[in-house]
Amino acid sequence: MTRDARRPGLVVNGTLAIPPDELEARATRSGGPGGQHVNTSSTRVELIWRVAESRSISESQRALIRDKLAGRLDADGNLRVVASDTRSQLRNRSLAESRLAALVAGALAVPKPRRRTKPTKASVERRLTEKRQRSQRKSDRRTRDAD
Secondary structure (H helix, E strand, O other): OOOOOOOOOEEOOOOOEEOHHHEEEEEEOOOOOOOHHHHHOOOEEEEEEEOOOOOOOOHHHHHHHHHHOHHHEOOOOEEEEEEOOOOOHHHHHHHHHHHHHHHHHHHHOOOOOOOOOOOOHHHHHHHHHHHHHHHHHHHHHOOOOOO
């Protein structure tokens, strides 16, 4: 697939784009049903990004990606994404690129911290009322001694 010279590469988010020279794409034969077409066409696309050697990310971003995507990285620190959903190599490449971008964007997203909130007076009262009712129900089930 040829890329437009003005295109910055694989856009991950507003601040990060992976340059095309950092991505390695391999096309291989896809498995599964498909008859003669699947035996002759290399439509499965494997996209590899060398996270450890990437110049497009900072060290803190590299550490975040290593931590959050540790299970997806190989021993050399490469992130590998595979797509073999369609019969078109071009569409599979596009799918692989969007999956890679989504993975990296998810790894770089920093969740905002939870702010502690105070329960409302009504919710506290509701909880205590339900507790009393549950207690009463359980005590009513108990067998009482005959006097």
